[in-house]
Amino acid sequence: xxxxxxxxxxxxxxxxxxxxxxxxxxxxxxxxxxxxxxxxxxxxxxxxxxxxxxxxxxxxxxxxxxxxxxxxxxxxxxxxxxxxxxxxxxxxxxxxxxxxxxxxxxxxxxxxxxxxxxxxxxxxxxxxxxxxxxxxxxxxxxxxxxxxxxxxxxxxxxxxxxxxxxxxxxxxxxxxxxxxxxxxxxxxxxxxxxxxxxxxxxxxxxxxxxxxxxxxxxxxxxxxxxxxxxxxxxxxxxxxxxxxxxxxxxxxxxxxxxxxxxxxxxxxxxxxxxxxxxxxxxxxxxxxxxxxxxxxxxxxxxxxxxxxxxxxxxxxxxxxxxxxxxxxxxxxxxxxxxxxxxxxxxxxxxxxxxxxxxxxxxxxxxxxxxxxxxxxxxxxxxxxxxxxxxxxxxxxxxxxxxxxxxxxxxxxxxxxxxxxxxxxxxxxxxxxxxxxxxxxxxxxxxxxxxxxxxxxxxxxxxxxxxxxxxxxxxxxxxxxxxxxxxxxxxxxxxxxxxxxxxxxxxxxxxxxxxxxxxxxxxxxxxxxxxxxxxxxxxxxxxxxxxxxxxxxxxxxxxxxxxxxxxxxxxxxxxxxxxxxxxxxxxxxxxxxxxxxxxxxxxxxxxxxxxxxxxxxxxxxxxxxxxxxxxxxxxxx
Amino acid sequence: xxxxxxxxxxxxxxxxxxxxxxxxxxxxxxxxxxxxxxxxxxxxxxxxxxxxxxxxxxxxxxxxxxxxxxxxxxxxxxxxxxxxxxxxxxxxxxxxxxxxxxxxxxxxxxxxxxxxxxxxxx
Numbered sequence: 047x048x049x050x051x052x053x054x055x056x057x058x059x060x061x062x063x064x065x066x067x068x069x070x071x072x073x074x075x076x077x078x079x080x081x082x083x084x085x086x087x088x089x090x091x092x093x094x095x096x097x098x099x100x101x102x103x104x105x106x107x108x109x110x111x112x113x114x115x116x117x118x119x120x121x122x123x124x125x126x127x128x129x130x131x132x133x134x135x136x137x138x139x140x141x142x143x144x145x146x147x148x149x150x151x152x153x154x155x156x157x158x159x160x161x162x163x164x165x166x167x168x169x170x171x172x173x174x175x176x177x178x179x180x181x182x183x184x185x186x187x188x189x190x191x192x193x194x195x196x197x198x199x200x201x202x203x204x205x206x207x208x209x210x211x212x213x214x215x216x217x218x219x220x221x222x223x224x225x226x227x228x229x230x231x232x233x234x235x236x237x238x239x240x241x242x243x244x245x246x247x248x249x250x251x252x253x254x255x256x257x258x259x260x261x262x263x264x265x266x267x268x269x270x271x272x273x274x275x276x277x278x279x280x281x282x283x284x285x286x287x288x289x290x291x292x293x294x295x296x297x298x299x300x301x302x303x304x305x306x307x308x309x310x311x312x313x314x315x316x317x318x319x320x321x322x323x324x325x326x327x328x329x330x331x332x333x334x335x336x337x338x339x340x341x342x343x344x345x346x347x348x349x350x351x352x353x354x355x356x357x358x359x360x361x362x363x364x365x366x367x368x369x370x371x372x373x374x375x376x377x378x379x380x381x382x383x384x385x386x387x388x389x390x391x392x393x394x395x396x397x398x399x400x401x402x403x404x405x406x407x408x409x410x411x412x413x414x415x416x417x418x419x420x421x422x423x424x425x426x427x428x429x430x431x432x433x434x435x436x437x438x439x440x441x442x443x444x445x446x447x448x449x450x451x452x453x454x455x456x457x458x459x460x461x462x463x464x465x466x467x468x469x470x471x472x473x474x475x476x477x478x479x480x481x482x483x484x485x486x487x488x489x490x491x492x493x494x495x496x497x498x499x500x501x502x503x504x505x506x507x508x509x510x511x512x513x514x515x516x517x518x519x520x521x522x523x524x525x526x527x528x529x530x531x532x533x534x535x536x537x538x539x540x541x542x543x544x545x546x547x548x549x550x551x552x553x554x555x556x557x558x559x560x561x562x563x564x565x566x567x568x569x570x571x572x573x574x575x576x577x578x579x580x581x582x583x584x585x586x587x588x589x590x591x592x593x594x595x596x597x598x599x600x601x602x603x604x605x606x607x608x609x610x611x612x613x614x615x616x617x618x619x620x621x622x623x624x625x626x627x628x629x630x631x632x633x634x635x636x637x638x639x640x641x642x643x644x645x646x647x648x649x650x651x652x653x654x655x656x657x658x659x660x661x662x663x664x665x666x667x668x669x670x671x672x673x674x675x676x677x678x679x680x681x682x
Numbered sequence: 683x684x685x686x687x688x689x690x691x692x693x694x695x696x697x698x699x700x701x702x703x704x705x706x707x708x709x710x711x712x713x714x715x716x717x718x719x720x721x722x723x724x725x726x727x728x729x730x731x732x733x734x735x736x737x738x739x740x741x742x743x744x745x746x747x748x749x750x751x752x753x754x755x756x757x758x759x760x761x762x763x764x765x766x767x768x769x770x771x772x773x774x775x776x777x778x779x780x781x782x783x784x785x786x787x788x789x790x791x792x793x794x795x796x797x798x799x800x801x802x803x804x
Contacts, residue, residue, distance in 0.1 A: 108791055111791075111793060112740045112787050113740070132737075133737045133739060133740070133787075133789075133791075134737065134789040135737075135789075135791045177790075178791065346707055350707060350709060435718070437716075437718065440718075541716075542719070543715055543719035543720065543721060545721050545723060545725075549725075549726055550714075551714035551715050551721065551725055551729075553712065553716040593722070606722050607722075608722030610720045610801075
């Protein structure tokens with residue numbers, strides 16, 4: 047009930063604000079025929095009244111939504127006061143109400159500047175809607191840019207869509223009038239409105255693309271979420287509007303002629319009728335766009351949804367830089383560009399048709415296989431982002447699930463050498479090989495859930511829940527990283543919570559800029575901890591103790607981690623997986639890369655402070671600029 | 683012709699103009715204790731950082747223990763300096779699993795809510 051009211055109020059308020067500003071703008075920039083003065087005036091008042099009523103309904107529906115009551119229940123003075131005075135929307139509402147009052151005053155008083163004052167306030171009323179939508183949340187320079195794009199978008203929509211009603215009224219009058227003056231008025235108005243329309247379309251496009259980039263953020267979000275798909279419908283309606291406007295400008299308007307009789311006069315009258323009909327259709331499409339805008343404003347933007355990818359392939363940008371493929375792919379792209387260029391040129395030089403055909407035959411015969419390198423097979427979940435967070439606990443849980451479901455074929459360490467591997471027609475994949483880095487988490491999610499066609503890999507959707515599958519994917523990545531880390535390749539350090547003696551709680555991934563010296567401390571770690579407590583490694587280093595078994599004495603002065611799965615996850619990285627980590631130490635650089643480890647059972651290593659400090663110096667001097675594999679925000 | 687061209691350009695721009703931040707609606711950015719984490723000692727408060735500024739009058743956090751009993755101090759506050767940070771104090775927590783439910787309204791009027799759990803270890 048509240049949602050429906052909110053939606054209806056929003057939609058009506060957009061329509062009214064746009065109608066108001068658009069009509070006033072029309073009378074200033076396009077035409078203001080004496081004979082239509084009265085009807086335009088009534089239309090402006092109607093829009094203003096609708097804006098006020100729908101504005102109040104919007105406020106009421108929001109107050110109800112915010113307080114969790116029914117719209118009637120939200121009439122409580124306490125709630126209305128709180129929303130009005132203590133929320134940003136309430137303050138905006140007050141300002142906009144003041145603005146509407148100024149419009150009333152400006153319309154009533156016989157001011158010298160005619161329509162300029164009401165138009166200015168109406169534009170303010172419309173433009174300020176930017177702060178009531180998705181643009182309101184941003185701060186800083188980025189926020190100003192987003193809000194500026196939003197304001198521009200609203201004002202241009204007002205100038206174009208809002209001007210359609212007065213334009214249609216003008217055409218209607220021109221049709222019903224017998225005076226030939228009206229054809230000239232209609233022609234001049236149509237041309238001026240069309241000039242205004244070109245400016246509006248350009249700015250709507252630019253600002254719309256900016257807004258979309260904030261709210262959609264990927265092609266997958268555009269085609270794979272309800273928000274994105276609705277946005278596509280809006281874009282389609284917009285394209286239809288532009289197409290109609292183009293017909294009006296290029297075909298119909300030139301036919302208007304003030305000739306009193308003959309074929310030209312008949313063509314002119316027909317064109318006038320078509321213009322009238324088109325402007326009404328455009329207004330209808332415009333209402334559709336505004337209804338969609340009202341719905342979009344209440345939906346969760348695509349950037350926060352898991353997108354379902356609708357196509358069987360996706361673009362593979364990696365081949366453009368991959369040394370073994372890039373030559374071939376760029377050559378194919380260049381030849382395709384040549385083919386396209388020739389095809390375009392052949393519109394002008396007809397004799398080129400033969401050459402075009404030959405070039406395209408060559409491209410299809412020789413380069414099509416290369417061009418297909420630009421695509422990868424894709425699945426509905428290909429662009430899903432893992433919610434697991436790459437934490438030690440997700441990796442440890444994934445490891446358990448792996449042992450139960452996967453190890454029999456893929457092997458305990460994922461190298462494709464499980465006990466059942468030999469009985470399979472195709473060998474199971476080595477999950478530590480390089481190809482594992484080429485697949486998105488979403489691809490792996492699909493294969494684990496639904497199996498891989500034409501291979502023995504079965505689907506596990508019925509046997510594991512989604513959370514377990516995401517944990518499994520975290521384990522597969524950590525396990526593959528572990529093979530490389532044992533040879534000295536930096537790996538993404540699994541995330542964990544950290545608790546410090548001063549009460550602060552944080553997580554590894556929040557410590558951008560801090561090097562973490564991770565110490566697994568067993569019962570015998572007392573002497574090492576005492577030595578570390580006297581050691582100054584530098585202000586950018588945080589020593590974190592992971593107590594193993596009975597906590598050693600002297601941990602209380604250090605930050606600690608009691609996170610589940612610490613021992614299991616970090617045991618994946620030293621050579622010879624699965625050792626007891628007690629006494630082992632790790633260095634995680636400021637970006638979250640696992641850069642160094644010391645296993646006391648192997649050598650004296652960091653027991654000499656100078657060795658540890660030298661290693662820290664080396665990490666500081668050779669930062670890895672790339673961030674570890676993005677795991678994305680964890681949304682709930 | 684111009685309509686088609688514009689449509690094409692729009693799609694092109696949308697495709698190439700990908701990127702940009704994920705904004706609008708306040709979502710959990712990060713929390714202390716972190717989502718799903720296990721702590722060695724009882725935390726004094728739950729702090730949640732959101733992706734957007736909050737309306738203090740309509741935003742809150744409730745923390746419950748395994749039996750469903752409230753263990754927060756029932757006075758959630760939005761940080762005075764950082765309007766994206768919502769904090770609620772906790773009673774002295776014994777070891778166990780705790781459930782955090784948050785519900786916020788962002789300054790662009792959208793309501794969002796969510797849950798996560800954390801554990802205090804033995």
